[in-house]
Amino acid sequence: MKTVNLGQGIEQLTVDIKDILFEGLWEMPKGVTLNSYIVKGDEIAIIDGVCGWEGVPEDLFKLFDQLDIDIKKVKYLVLNHLEPDHSGWITEFKKMHTDFEVICTDKGAELYKAFFGEDEVIHVVNDTSEINLGAGKVLKFLTTPHVHWPDAMLTYEVSSGILFSCDAFGMFGTFEQSTIDDAYTDLEIKAYQREINRYYSNIIGAFSPFVLKAIEKCKGLDIKMIAPGHGLIWHQRKDWILETYTHLANNQKGDAEEEITLLWGSMYGMTEEVVMAVEEKLKKSEIKYYVHRVPETSWGEILTSVWTSKGIILAMPTYEYKMFPPMAAALEEIGKKKAHGKIAFRFGSYGWSGGAQKELDEIHEKLRMGWNFVAPYEFKGRAKQEDIEHVLRQVDVLIEKVKENS
Numbered sequence: 001m002k003t004v005n006l007g008q009g010i011e012q013l014t015v016d017i018k019d020i021l022f023e024g025l026w027e028m029p030k031g032v033t034l035n036s037y038i039v040k041g042d043e044i045a046i047i048d049g050v051c052g053w054e055g056v057p058e059d060l061f062k063l064f065d066q067l068d069i070d071i072k073k074v075k076y077l078v079l080n081h082l083e084p085d086h087s088g089w090i091t092e093f094k095k096m097h098t099d100f101e102v103i104c105t106d107k108g109a110e111l112y113k114a115f116f117g118e119d120e121v122i123h124v125v126n127d128t129s130e131i132n133l134g135a136g137k138v139l140k141f142l143t144t145p146h147v148h149w150p151d152a153m154l155t156y157e158v159s160s161g162i163l164f165s166c167d168a169f170g171m172f173g174t175f176e177q178s179t180i181d182d183a184y185t186d187l188e189i190k191a192y193q194r195e196i197n198r199y200y201s202n203i204i205g206a207f208s209p210f211v212l213k214a215i216e217k218c219k220g221l222d223i224k225m226i227a228p229g230h231g232l233i234w235h236q237r238k239d240w241i242l243e244t245y246t247h248l249a250n251n252q253k254g255d256a257e258e259e260i261t262l263l264w265g266s267m268y269g270m271t272e273e274v275v276m277a278v279e280e281k282l283k284k285s286e287i288k289y290y291v292h293r294v295p296e297t298s299w300g301e302i303l304t305s306v307w308t309s310k311g312i313i314l315a316m317p318t319y320e321y322k323m324f325p326p327m328a329a330a331l332e333e334i335g336k337k338k339a340h341g342k343i344a345f346r347f348g349s350y351g352w353s354g355g356a357q358k359e360l361d362e363i364h365e366k367l368r369m370g371w372n373f374v375a376p377y378e379f380k381g382r383a384k385q386e387d388i389e390h391v392l393r394q395v396d397v398l399i400e401k402v403k404e405n406s
């Protein structure tokens with residue numbers, strides 16, 4: 001929890017959140033920051049805020065005290081996005097201060113009324129709107145629907161060239177050293193890459209076409225700094241984060257990394273025995289790979305690996321005429337998040353009828369995943385040497401295809 005000055009009259013207020021599941025669902029091994037910003041002209045605006053969980057709004061208010069800003073002097077609440085991780089604090093804020101006005105998109109206004117009532121004056125803004133705060137501070141807006149809710153917009157402060165981007169260009173992780181990218185070496189930033197990938201794939205990925213549209217819109221601005229609602233502020237690497245987000249969005253179209261994710265589950269070890277042989281092969285192949293077992297691994301971790309991997313290996317047995325259930329659940333989530341365009345191979349054990357493959361085909365079709373499958377392989381009971389060899393040959397085919405397409 002701290003404040004950081006970003007230039008004359010512009011402050012970052014940031015609160016670290018740890019040990020929770022984001023959206024009640026996504027694991028965050030390194031936590032997340034909730035970033036809020038104050039722009040002070042003759043009038044004071046706060047851009048986005050924090051969640052409403054116990055103690056968090058109070059932390060934000062303490063940061064106001066540290067900056068010696070009277071909370072009652074806030075005239076505008078600029079709400080780029082009404083999701084409660086940025087807006088939950090408003091309920092507590094309204095208990096302290098009522099004479100403020102709200103700035104958001106038309107969809108944001110509907111959401112504001114649904115969450116916080118109809119007491120406030122709401123200024124609905126669009127791409128041509130401007131709010132002059134005085135003392136040289138002017139706010140402009142870029143509507144970016146579905147990055148990540150339909151209400152989303154970005155706010156641009158003209159004099160500083162800072163783009164307040166809320167969910168766009170965000171990441172998971174908390175930061176001891178500094179909240180601005182300048183303080184980190186490329187190697188240190190690289191160490192955070194998985195937190196960018198995790199945030200992107202878990203939270204934003206399903207909206208990738210909208211992300212690409214938003215990035216196009218940003219190209220018309222003279223951006224000096226990108227200040228998101230989560231994670232680092234991008235200064236030196238503002239172009240890099242735009243490129244990174246473009247690349248992550250394009251992962252959905254099959255333009256992913258030369259990587260393989262091996263996702264597997266097994267009840268009694270029959271499928272597992274072959275998984276071990278496949279892992280050995282991947283180790284020797286010098287291709288980057290991830291291995292995740294279901295149900296032990298969280299959906300968030302799985303999705304993070306799947307999103308950036310061009311190749312996917314699915315290994316699971318038949319269970320009650322269908323797929324091993326945790327694999328079906330994970331695949332449904334992967335499909336709903338629109339991790340499209342993978343090259344994939346599936347194998348697994350069955351006892352008498354099989355059925356896993358049928359359900360996999362159904363999920364693949366239902367969610368229009370567009371994966372390109374190498375011929376699947378099933379074996380009855382324990383795999384014989386020839387079964388293992390067959391699976392390994394198919395893995396070779398997959399590796400070749402992944403390399404060809406990289």
Ligand SMILES: Cc1cc2nc3c(=O)[nH]c(=O)nc-3n(C[C@H](O)[C@H](O)[C@H](O)COP(=O)(O)O)c2cc1C
Pocket residue numbers: 265266267268269270271272316317318319320321322349350351352353354355380381382
């Ligand atoms: C609860 C349960 C349900 C099963 N249902 C089926 C089934 O519907 N059809 C089938 O062919 N085999 C079925 N099997 C057999 C397994 O697919 C088979 O034992 C397989 O070898 C398990 O592989 P694993 O050790 O990797 O889990 C079932 C096994 C269990 C324990």
